[in-house]
Amino acid sequence: MSKLGNYFLNGLLIVAPITITIYILVGLFMWLDGLFNLNGFPGLGLLTMLVLITLVGFVARSFAVRPFLVLAERVLHRTPLVSIIYSSLKDLFDAFVGDNQKFNRPVLVCVNEETKAYRMGFATQDDLSVMHRPDLLAVYYPHSYNFSGELQLVPKESVTYLDLPSSEVMKFIVSGGVSKL
Secondary structure: OHHHHHHHHHHHHHHHHHHHHHHHHHHHHHHHHHHOOOOOOOOHHHHHHHHHHHHHHHHHOOOOOHHHHHHHHHHHHHOOOHHHHHHHHHHHHHHHOOOOOOOOOEEEEEEEOOOOEEEEEEEEEOOOHHHOOOOEEEEEEEOOOOOOEEEEEEEHHHEEEOOOOHHHHHHHHHOOOOOOO
16 A cells, blocks of 8 residues: 555656646646637747747837837836836846846855855845945845745855856755756
8 A cells, every 4th residue: 555655656746747837838828829819829829929029129129219118117117116016027037137137146155154054045246335344245045946035145255156057056946956956
């Protein structure tokens, strides 16, 4: 009976991640197809969304459109409540993609000298002189299995910069240390 239980758990570990991934992708496809009213052509909604986003990116690069984007962003930043949501989302997207990526300097921080305990994170600010603390730097620690994290200001001497790709360190942290570096 315990062997059957083990077989079931092994099967669950294989089937669950695959099934949930497929379920999420199918749901995304169906949502995008419904969004563009393309229910008869599966996947066309995703293709339409990719083309539209690429087209917006292309148009946004032109000099003629730039002033309108700056004006629209200024209006969004000055509108109460909208400014909080917009600026937070813009900062989050800028941190992961684009020219101003913030999570590109992985670090190892000694959090307990006595037990030699360490945390992995990303240095986001090297100079905190504005807070009258030039001896500290800002380190962001993503949470495992979650889209959140915490910021900690740590002494510079507690930080070791890692010579590893940021994407691999992020994957390692978010997976709870399960994925390999």
